[in-house]
Amino acid sequence: MTVMSPSLKAEIRDLSFSFGQVQVLKSVTLPISERRVTALIGPSGCGKTTFLRCLNRMHDLHPDARYKGEIILHPDKINILDPAVDPIEVRMRIGMVFQKPNPFPKSIFANVVYGLQIRGIRDRATLDERAVQALQDAALWDEVKDRLHGPATALSGGQQQRLCIARALATNPEMILFDEPTSALDPVATSKIEELMTDLKQKVTIVIVTHNMQQAARVSDFTAFMFLGKLIEFDRTDTIFTNPSSKLTEEYVTGRFG
Amino acid sequence: MSHDVHRVIAGNRRLDRLFRWAGLGGMAFAVLILLLLLITLGVEGSQRLTWQFLTSYPSRVPSRAGILPACVGTVLVMLVTALTSIPLGVAAAIYLEEYAPKNRLTAMIEINIANLAGVPSIVYGLMALGLFVYQLHLGHSILTAGLTLALLCLPVVIITTREAIRAVPVAIREAAYALGATKWQMIRDHVMPYSTAGTLTGVIIALSRAIGETAPLITIGALSFIAFLPSPPVTAGPPFLSVRWLFDPFTVLPMQMFNWVSRPQEAFHLNAAGAGLVLMMVTLAMNGLAYYVRYRSRRRIQW
Amino acid sequence: MERHLDIELKDLKDKLLLMGGSVESQLQDALQALIERNSDLAVRVVENDLSVNKLDVEIDETCLRLLALHQPTAGDLRFITTAMKISTELERMSDLAENIAERAIELNKEPQLKPYIDIPRMANWTIRMVNESLDAFVNRDVALARKVCRDDDFVDDLTEQLFRELVSFMLEDPRTITRAIRLTFIGKYFERIADHATNIGELVVYMVEGKIIRHMSPECYGEEGDVSVPS
Numbered sequence: 146m147t148v149m150s151p152s153l154k155a156e157i158r159d160l161s162f163s164f165g166q167v168q169v170l171k172s173v174t175l176p177i178s179e180r181r182v183t184a185l186i187g188p189s190g191c192g193k194t195t196f197l198r199c200l201n202r203m204h205d206l207h208p209d210a211r212y213k214g215e216i217i218l219h220p221d222k223i224n225i226l227d228p229a230v231d232p233i234e235v236r237m238r239i240g241m242v243f244q245k246p247n248p249f250p251k252s253i254f255a256n257v258v259y260g261l262q263i264r265g266i267r268d269r270a271t272l273d274e275r276a277v278q279a280l281q282d283a284a285l286w287d288e289v290k291d292r293l294h295g296p297a298t299a300l301s302g303g304q305q306q307r308l309c310i311a312r313a314l315a316t317n318p319e320m321i322l323f324d325e326p327t328s329a330l331d332p333v334a335t336s337k338i339e340e341l342m343t344d345l346k347q348k349v350t351i352v353i354v355t356h357n358m359q360q361a362a363r364v365s366d367f368t369a370f371m372f373l374g375k376l377i378e379f380d381r382t383d384t385i386f387t388n389p390s391s392k393l394t395e396e397y398v399t400g401r402f403g
Numbered sequence: 404m405s406h407d408v409h410r411v412i413a414g415n416r417r418l419d420r421l422f423r424w425a426g427l428g429g430m431a432f433a434v435l436i437l438l439l440l441l442i443t444l445g446v447e448g449s450q451r452l453t454w455q456f457l458t459s460y461p462s463r464v465p466s467r468a469g470i471l472p473a474c475v476g477t478v479l480v481m482l483v484t485a486l487t488s489i490p491l492g493v494a495a496a497i498y499l500e501e502y503a504p505k506n507r508l509t510a511m512i513e514i515n516i517a518n519l520a521g522v523p524s525i526v527y528g529l530m531a532l533g534l535f536v537y538q539l540h541l542g543h544s545i546l547t548a549g550l551t552l553a554l555l556c557l558p559v560v561i562i563t564t565r566e567a568i569r570a571v572p573v574a575i576r577e578a579a580y581a582l583g584a585t586k587w588q589m590i591r592d593h594v595m596p597y598s599t600a601g602t603l604t605g606v607i608i609a610l611s612r613a614i615g616e617t618a619p620l621i622t623i624g625a626l627s628f629i630a631f632l633p634s635p636p637v638t639a640g641p642p643f644l645s646v647r648w649l650f651d652p653f654t655v656l657p658m659q660m661f662n663w664v665s666r667p668q669e670a671f672h673l674n675a676a677g678a679g680l681v682l683m684m685v686t687l688a689m690n691g692l693a694y695y696v697r698y699r700s701r702r703r704i705q706w
Numbered sequence: 707m708e709r710h711l712d713i714e715l716k717d718l719k720d721k722l723l724l725m726g727g728s729v730e731s732q733l734q735d736a737l738q739a740l741i742e743r744n745s746d747l748a749v750r751v752v753e754n755d756l757s758v759n760k761l762d763v764e765i766d767e768t769c770l771r772l773l774a775l776h777q778p779t780a781g782d783l784r785f786i787t788t789a790m791k792i793s794t795e796l797e798r799m800s801d802l803a804e805n806i807a808e809r810a811i812e813l814n815k816e817p818q819l820k821p822y823i824d825i826p827r828m829a830n831w832t833i834r835m836v837n838e839s840l841d842a843f844v845n846r847d848v849a850l851a852r853k854v855c856r857d858d859d860f861v862d863d864l865t866e867q868l869f870r871e872l873v874s875f876m877l878e879d880p881r882t883i884t885r886a887i888r889l890t891f892i893g894k895y896f897e898r899i900a901d902h903a904t905n906i907g908e909l910v911v912y913m914v915e916g917k918i919i920r921h922m923s924p925e926c927y928g929e930e931g932d933v934s935v936p937s
Contacts, residue, residue, distance in 0.1 A: 201581065237583035247574035249593060260582040359777055386779040388916025398779045
């Protein structure tokens with residue numbers, strides 16, 4: 146259940162984004178509450194994945210990306226989009242889990258500790274401890290504790306995705322971004338990961354993009370509906386799904402779009 | 404089913420059989436020729452494959468001639484080639500694939516590298532003569548030969564390394580970036596390890612081509628009658644390590660073969676066959692190594 | 707774009723209207739049976755109750771099926787849950803109509819106590835309320851729904867008035883007690899039916915606006931002539 150008035154983890158103010166001449170996001174403003182799940186829904190091409198990738202500056206990898214507006218991260222109130230802010234620093238505070246599970250073709254252990262290693266943590270005892278914690282938090286520990294040094298690619302799709310979640314968790318990020326994390330998985334694996342997210346939100350703020358509305362309804366506390374690069378409506382999830390304010394939202398949510 | 408459909412299917416089946424036999428025939432023909440070559444070489448050359456042959460110096464007497472300096476020379480020249488072309492080629496490939504901006508200049512560089520892979524090797528020899536021998540005064544030495552062959556190998560190494568790098572999926576790179584890795588960390592920890600196998604395969608194939616190159620080495624002045632070995636790398640007194648051998652004259656196996664084949668006595672031709680067999684075995688071994696490396700890596704790394 | 711779900715929702719609405727129509731005619735017939743002292747009509751009213759119960763079960767099953775299979779949200783969800791509740795209200799109304807008919811049968815066995823004036827007034831008002839509540843549902847007319855809720859006061863007042871009149875009869879002449887009490891019951895039944903009509907009105911407001919106004923103060927019903935919604 147949602148507790149009333151949670152604190153803010155991030156504020157997105159007037160975010161516009163374009164690839165070269167093409168404007169993909171138009172003046173999006175919305176809050177991200179701390180230790181809650183915020184879902185982004187909308188039809189294909191509405192800009193929700195683009196929005197998500199602005200949060201950890203992943204678009205910096207493309208030379209044509211142009212950000213406008215601010216994303217203020219609390220509690221220190223820095224603007225993530227400021228060119229003076231190092232994107233590496235942003236990514237060390239905000240992790241990401243991708244649509245198709247992408248574990249490194251190394252051992253399970255090597256996968257989980259990679260994030261720690263590039264932060265300069267080399268002590269074996271610390272790495273072990275953090276790896277175990279991360280794998281437990283990702284509900285994967287019991288399944289892999291006997292084969293930590295076996296190949297990550299030998300795991301099933303659902304397990305690989307949980308491994309990617311463990312890998313992101315190991316570095317204790319403040320926020321984790323999920324980009325359609327279960328769209329490549331079967332229903333059982335999907336529901337395991339949804340359960341996991343409901344547990345995880347007690348520790349870390351979660352933002353999830355999903356094209357599955359029922360998933361957004363099941364998992365999230367707040368939902369944002371986007372269309373053609375604009376934010377149409379943002380509200381508590383139960384309100385969006387029982388009594389949305391905008392007619393467009395109602396049409397999308399009841400499946401009458403198109 | 405109607406009669407027409409049956410006819411069409413029968414016709415297709417006939418075509419199918421025709422192609423199968425044509426393919427089989429072509430393959431059999433090629434394999435036969437290859438086998439004939441190998442058997443001839445083997446039969447002729449194996450007579451001369453003795454310990455004496457492998458450890459003697461060339462001589463005016465065919466039965467006393469050996470390929471020791473040629474072998475040593477081949478090894479040393481290949482060493483220089485490898486040590487030059489691998490770092491340069493891999494670094495160039497990494498730069499082109501990961502760091503270079505995607506503009507016209509880069510595209511031109513890429514096109515020219517591909518062209519260089521097809522340049523005749525004697526042209527490399529000529530260029531090496533002008534640059535290494537006359538301009539830089541490196542002499543007709545192992546160093547010159549190694550550098551010349553390195554130039555030959557470079558385009559192939561660059562191209563295969565780039566392919567190997569490209570084979571690393573974007574998803575892996577994104578995963579590394581999302582964890583906070585810098586570009587170099589991503590390359591060092593993921594791109595390079597996963598592309599090593601492909602790179603190695605390319606390197607081995609390039610080297611196994613270079614090992615048999617004769618024309619460029621003749622051009623830069625490899626001698627064909629050498630009765631001595633290059634200077635040893637280790638010295639008795641300080642500084643204990645010497646690089647004089649780099650500047651010594653030398654010969655290589657293909658050169659030795661060329662020299663013997665140009666003599667009138669048939670006995671020398673037999674010697675050439677023997678040397679050829681040795682060269683062939685080394686080449687086959689290197690290719691086999693390349694296959695093995697690729698096989699092992701495919702088992703270890705599955706995307 | 708009409709989807710299969712839309713067709714099913716339309717079917718559901720039609721079933722509800724059918725049920726509503728049945729209930730309305732039951733009420734009319736029950737009133738007639740009392741006024742005209744026609745017990746055969748009253749018996750028919752009692753039998754009709756079965757078909758209404760059947761519709762109630764059908765509607766419930768349809769709604770459950772739609773919820774399970776289509777996971778409806780927002781407006782669709784509110785419509786389906788409202789339909790389930792309206793069905794229950796109508797079923798209760800039907801039971802009350804049956805009760806009225808039974809009392810009528812009993813009363814018709816004895817001489818009429820007094821000319822029936824208040825009861826027909828109350829009955830007609832109530833039947834109109836039921837009719838309007840169903841109209842409000844069909845037309846998603848929130849103003850009409852709120853009016854129905856306001857109209858409940860009239861029925862409550864009439865019930866009180868009827869009760870006082872019958873009490874005075876009973877005090878005067880103890881031989882009238884059984885008939886008077888039966889008439890009181892009939893008055894009470896109509897009052898309850900009006901309450902159920904009010905409930906339907908409140909449900910319609912929820913369905914259209916997404917606001918639950920049940921169990922709230924009557925101010926929520928707004929004033930006569932209100933076009934905008936009081937919050």
